[in-house]
Amino acid sequence: MKFSESWLRTWVNPHCDTETLTNRLTFSGLEVDSITPATPSFKGVVVAKVIELRALEGSNKLHVCQVSVTQRETFQVVCGASNVQAGLYVAFAQVGARLPNGIFIEKKKLRGIESHGMLCSATELGLTEQSHGILELAQTAQDFLGKDIREFLNLDDVIIEIGLTPNRSDCLSIAGIAREVGALFSQPVQHPEIASIPPEIDKTLPVEILVPESCPRYLGRIVQGINPQTLTPEWIKERLQCCGIRSLNLPIDITNYVMVELGQPMHAFDLNQISGGIQVRYGRSEESLTLLDNSTITLDPNALVIADHQKVLALAGIMGGSDSAIGDQSQDLFLESAFFIPTAIAGRSRNYGLHTESSHRFERGVDPNLPRQALERATGLLLKIAGGKAGPIVEATHRDFLPSQPIIHLREHRIKQILGIYLPQDQVLTHLTGLGLEVTTIESGWEVKIPSFRFDLTYEVDLIEELGRLHGYDNFPTTRPTGAIKPQFHTEAKISTYDIQQILVNRGYQEVITYSFIDPQIQQLLDPNQKAISLANPISSDMAVMRTSLWPGLIQAFKYNQYRQQERIRLFESGLIFTGQLPSVTQEPVIAGVVSGLYHPEQWGIYSQSVDFFHMKGDVESLLTLSDKQSSFLFKQSQHPALHPGQSAEIIYHGKSIGWLGALQPELANKLDLTQQVYLFFLKINLLFLKRHPVFQPLSKFPEIHRDIAFLIDKSISVKSVFDCIKSLKSDILKEHYLFDLYTGKGIDPDKKSLALKFVLQHQDYTLTDEIVHNFMEQMVKMLVSELNIIIRE
DSSP states (O other): OEEEHHHHHHHOOOSSOHHHHHHHHHHTTOEEEEEEESSOOOEEEEEEEEEEEEEOTTOSSOEEEEEESSSSOEEEEEEOOTTOOTTOEEEEEEEEEEOTTSOBOOOEEETTEEEOSEEOOTTTTTSOSOOSSSOOBOGGGGGGTTSBHHHHHTOOOEEEEEEOOTTOGGGSSHHHHHHHHHHHHTOOOOOOOOOOOOOSOOOOOOEEESOTTTOSEEEEEEEEOOOTTOOOOHHHHHHHHHTTOOOOOHHHHHHHHHHHHHSOOEEEEEGGGOOSOEEEEEOOTTOEEEBTTSOEEEOOTTOEEEEOSSSEEEETTTEEBSTTOOOTTOOOEEEEEEEOOHHHHTTHHHHTTOOOHHHHHHTTOOOTTOHHHHHHHHHHHHHHHHOOEEOOOEEEEOGGGSOOOOEEEEEHHHHHHHHSSOOOHHHHHHHHHHTTOEEEEETTEEEEEOOTTOTTOOSHHHHHHHHHHHHOGGGSOOOOOOOOOOOOOOOTTBOOHHHHHHHHHHTTOEEOOOOSEEOHHHHHHHOTTSOOOBOSSOSSGGGOEEOSOSHHHHHHHHHHHHTTTOOSEEEEEEEEEEEEETTEEEEEEEEEEEEESBSSOOOTTSOOOBOOHHHHHHHHHHHHTTBTTGGGEEEEEOOOTTEEEEEEEEEEETTEEEEEEEEEOHHHHHHTTOOSOOEEEEEEGGGSOBBOOOOOOOOOSSOOEEEEEEEEEETTSOHHHHHHHHHTTOOSSEEEEEEEEEEOSTTSOTTEEEEEEEEEEOOSSSOOOHHHHHHHHHHHHHHHHHHHOOEEOO
16 A cells, blocks of 8 residues: 555644654554655756746747746746746756756756756656656745745655555555554544535436345446546646556546545446446356456456446446546546445456456455445545536445444453553543544443444454554563463373374485465365365465365475485475365374385495385384384275375274375376376374383393295285284294295296295293294194195295
8 A cells, every 4th residue: 555645644644754653553563665755856956937038049949048036036048848938937957956867957058058957847857757848837836936846846755655464454545544543643633524415417327236245335426517628636646646546537536536545446437338227246148348458358157247238337346348438528427436245356356367456455345334425525526626517326235235343342351461461441442442443431341333444353352452553562561471380291102293203204204394275186186085175265276275185285395306306205294184164174183205216315335226115115114113003003905096006005993094105196197297206105193092102021041043934825815914824823932023035927826926934933931942943833834824825835
């Protein structure tokens, strides 16, 4: 929001300089982004009067002027402007003056005639981008003869730009900022007098609101017979220019002026281009509209439009149409002032690639009670400057759809509890009433009625925040917090996120943190079975849904590293996923990871080996070793839509799925522009249950005995089935067993595979004899033969 400080001071004029004013605004939450001079710097330019002039001999354009800066002091100046004439008050750059464009004024000779200065145009002084001829000053300049032109034109103004947060739409106007300044400095605010304009003609247009849920209030009035040749006054042009709005023509400038002054966007239609009456409705199939910027858009069914009985006139709250625009010869107008629900405008301008001052305000919220006041203000200015006659105001209102004005109970003790300081009752009343709130004192505090222009005040804490910022955060005393420190006891029985993270870090992973908002396309690719929660107003199209899996964020982080020539990538993330739909949304903590490249960092002492499914399975198993239910977890070969069907497994606990791991589908890898083989996993953290407690077991002082067996078994039987069969033997001498070789190929039946197992045998209390070992091995082999039909290899 840009505005002129001098314009603001016509509303409220605190006794302070610009620096103090802007500092108070910043500390109150209205952060000042920039302070710039309204005009470029120049010096040595004074108000002067052309006493006489004559044509320069031998030239068709140049004139020799006698210019007076005092009654006794005149200068000779050669000027080529076509509008120079005797009696004209001008901006005179004296010898030694320096202009904004870097020009230094010196005494010169033109065709033998000395020129002691220069008569300046508005462009040469940096006041406008274009000008024709020298700057002509008003007759009131006679009182400033010889004085600095900056003093006469009030050019020492500054432009203040405030970076408003989206919730402070009430400050998108001079009136709103003046209200804030008045409350901050306890100064009265001088509102311009806005009189009700009595109708001089009876002509009206019927107004019909077909979609009150999007536009509950619409006002309009006809103004006939204005002078289309009337120019916009300089004071309006200057104020608009300071706000970054260029002057177009008088009716448009007035609607823009009222928008900046009061905060109500308006629109003016050429009355002769309206057929029948006004309808507020949604766009219809195959309707199109050519906008004021000459672009043509096709309307969608959700687009709110202003139409007559034959065609669309404007994109409501965003931009008008070119067919009904005010032209140079327009004498009869229809002025519009309406309230649109913010959600009906929000996002619509971006859909069409538009952003206007009007849409910026409507999508943040405009006072629903402001349209009539703004319409009266615009009508009064238009009639005063350009003449004409106004008709009666036509209003269509659906009060059931207008925002309500809540009443909030503010408790006195709650202020001290939240802010930590005591505010006297009279200070509370002064602050709240200064903001335009209606306050009633009750026994426990105050009942506060929220005005229609403050959409951001909903709860008691909102009012307390207002009191805090008006009191001044820099005025809060410095105090040390007091309170009893209660130690936090952490039980070793519970698995913490830190325990899980530490295991993965120890195994070479690096932690990443990604957004909970993700691209819906990537979400659909990696987790198509879950319907993601769509955001009502997303930051961007690639952050439009809430994640149902951590994989999309991890894949994006993986790609970021891949594009930077990182070949060995091991990433993990712990965070929440969001499943279900509003209002029944479940947030679930999970841990997920992605790996690719070499299993070990490249070095001369280790054989290079690419990571595979079993490496990742080992990483996941290391996490499961934390749980006291380690033996209850099962890896089941299953199919996941994002994983390779031959390299994927579902992690099961007591029949319930708690995670997945596997290789990414090659087809998905191509769609996601991944050039390496990628493996993924995820686990639901809250289902790992309690931590396995370490229990001391004394070391046996008796020797271990190792035995190996190799056998053939059907390919369809998993190694886990073999291990489960061995565990069922329940021997007190079997200390450990593991697979050390798996072979298929030449010399082996195609339906078989060869497994080689090593057994570590040891007893805690005695040395094992050959007989004991032989009996155990014989018993174990018999069980494997009977249960799994193995064939011992000789």
